[in-house]
Amino acid sequence: MKQLNRFKYAMMGIRWLVFKDNHFIIHFLLGVVAVAVSAILGIERIEWVFIVSAIFMVLIAEAFNTSIEAAVDLTTSTYHPLAKAAKDAGAAAVLLSSLYAVIVALIIFLPYLF
Ligand SMILES: Nc1ncnc2c1ncn2[C@@H]1O[C@H](COP(=O)(O)OP(=O)(O)OP(=O)(O)O)[C@@H](O)[C@H]1O
Numbered sequence: 401m402k403q404l405n406r407f408k409y410a411m412m413g414i415r416w417l418v419f420k421d422n423h424f425i426i427h428f429l430l431g432v433v434a435v436a437v438s439a440i441l442g443i444e445r446i447e448w449v450f451i452v453s454a455i456f457m458v459l460i461a462e463a464f465n466t467s468i469e470a471a472v473d474l475t476t477s478t479y480h481p482l483a484k485a486a487k488d489a490g491a492a493a494v495l496l497s498s499l500y501a502v503i504v505a506l507i508i509f510l511p512y513l514f
Pocket of ligand 1: 479488
């Protein structure tokens with residue numbers, strides 16, 4: 401029963417991210433595009449593993465970032481250097497994961513295109 405509740409709350413979190421967080425939905429749509437391009441190019445099984453991992457890594461980073469932003473906003477509405485550090489570090493996590501996804505996409509897609 402407790403496990404079922406945890407699943408229910410996780411699904412509520414995903415629903416909140418999808419409907420309230422523009423960045424999450426943009427990254428999700430980019431992931432859909434990456435899956436479509438992968439399917440069109442007919443990439444190998446191991447390449448699928450990297451593409452899917454990169455997509456999930458970005459979405460997971462975005463979910464944590466949104467969670468951090470919500471927690472910080474709950475704590476303070478005024479300027480605080482620690483609030484800035486927390487939000488900037490969360491944004492850095494999204495940036496790093498996005499960079500990883502772009503590098504993986506370039507390494508996998510470019511040889512199919514040229
Ligand atoms: N309470 C605060 N104290 C200090 N700096 C803050 C504070 N709130 C936001 N900032 C700074 O402003 C930046 C943007 O914060 P904001 O909450 O607008 O996030 P965002 O990335 O624009 O997300 P969203 O568009 O989803 O609200 C943060 O990365 C941080 O540098």
